[in-house]
Amino acid sequence: FSLSSVFQECQRKLEHKLGLDSYLLKPVQRLTKYQLLLKELLKYSTSCDGVQELQEALVAMLDLLKSVNDSMHQISITGYDGDLSELGKVLMQGSFSVWAGHRKGPTKMKDLARFKPMQRHLFLYEKALVFCKKREEHGDGYDKTSSYSFKHFLKMNAVGITENVKGDHRKFEIWYSGREEVYVVQAQTVDLKMAWLNEIRKIL
Missing domain, CATH: 2.30.29.30 (Pleckstrin-homology domain (PH domain)/Phosphotyrosine-binding domain (PTB))
Structure with missing residues (x-):
């Protein structure tokens, strides 16, 4: 018995062609989603309170994305x-x-x-x-x-x-x-x- 076998059984009963992992985002992938979400929030928040905080959050997220991207490349050096x-x-x-x-x-x-x-x-x-x-x-x-x-x-x-x-x-x-x-x-x-x-x- 394993958790993966339970998910496979659910997939079979629901007749889903894709496994559970296809519906889940990895942590690194979520980062790209966060910056897109922040950009969308900024687009519709030009006259609202908190715009400055959203801009700062976006800058921080873009810096984090760059850092993660650079690190991902670095660990692939042989x-x-x-x-x-x-x-x-x-x-x-x-x-x-x-x-x-x-x-x-x-x-x-x-x-x-x-x-x-x-x-x-x-x-x-x-x-x-x-x-x-x-x-x-x-x-x-x-x-x-x-x-x-x-x-x-x-x-x-x-x-x-x-x-x-x-x-x-x-x-x-x-x-x-x-x-x-x-x-x-x-x-x-x-x-x-x-x-x-x-x-x-x-x-x-």
């Missing part, structure tokens, strides 16, 4: 030889096209753009910038998850940035150890690029 929590809090994460060059390498820095970029998922921590390769998503619907293979990381205390790269306003440059290594990073939009630059500047 291959890192250490404790990721030692790198501090995840501030931002996202996918980028990346060109990498080394001062002593065969390719001159100015010629990087001629080569095909690598697709990398970057995690910005308080103490490091982590480069990963995104793997295929597994599962269906809400259960679909991505995994990330760790490639390398840069310590933020040795990082520098150049805001603009000639030829594309979406690109910026991350250099390491006095330009010993240079990474040209291309965001999907200029706004996304600026958001990352602003967050990186807060650390440097």
